[in-house]
Amino acid sequence: MKETAYILLSFFGLCFITSCCDETDQNYIIIDSIDVISFDEEYFEDDIDEGFPELYAIVRIAGDTYYTSDLSYDQSTPASITFDGLLFIGEEINVDVEIMIFDDDEATTEDLIGSAIFVPSDFLLQHNRRETIQGGFLELDLLLKWECDS
Ligand SMILES: [Ca+2]
Ligand SMILES: [Ca+2]
Numbered sequence: 001m002k003e004t005a006y007i008l009l010s011f012f013g014l015c016f017i018t019s020c021c022d023e024t025d026q027n028y029i030i031i032d033s034i035d036v037i038s039f040d041e042e043y044f045e046d047d048i049d050e051g052f053p054e055l056y057a058i059v060r061i062a063g064d065t066y067y068t069s070d071l072s073y074d075q076s077t078p079a080s081i082t083f084d085g086l087l088f089i090g091e092e093i094n095v096d097v098e099i100m101i102f103d104d105d106e107a108t109t110e111d112l113i114g115s116a117i118f119v120p121s122d123f124l125l126q127h128n129r130r131e132t133i134q135g136g137f138l139e140l141d142l143l144l145k146w147e148c149d150s
């Protein structure tokens with residue numbers, strides 16, 4: 001992760017000098033944040049009604065945890081979860097990436113609310129700032145960052 005950040009930094013540095021900003025050359029995906037648009041409200045594993053869940057996300061690649069987010073501040077949908085410019089580069093852009101949404105619970109184990117799978121390279125052609133992915137009742141918007149964004 002650190003290594004790829006350095007590669008990206010030097011890449012941006014080079015582009016700064018030569019002022020290149022050809023988006024068609026971009027071979028990586030950056031997710032700034034995600035919006036939880038909707039989810040199965042019957043997900044609750046707890047007996048007590050605790051209101052709107054404290055949402056956070058775990059990103060997994062090939063079953064390994066790649067990123068764990070902080071809790072969302074939002075108490076209704078759409079609930080924003082920051083991804084801090086999460087980078088997918090190299091082989092990572094061609095594999096299944098799973099975003100799992102959890103409810104953080106203090107007294108009991110966290111509840112899995114749902115998950116959705118995408119392949120980062122699917123977004124390269126369109127260059128949309130917002131991409132919607134779904135998994136069952138779960139609907140997420142991915143807010144993507146592109147090199148030429150100002
Ligand atoms: Ca819960
Ligand atoms: Ca909770």
Ligand SMILES: [Ca+2]
Pocket residue numbers: 045046105108109110111
């Ligand atoms: Ca629980």
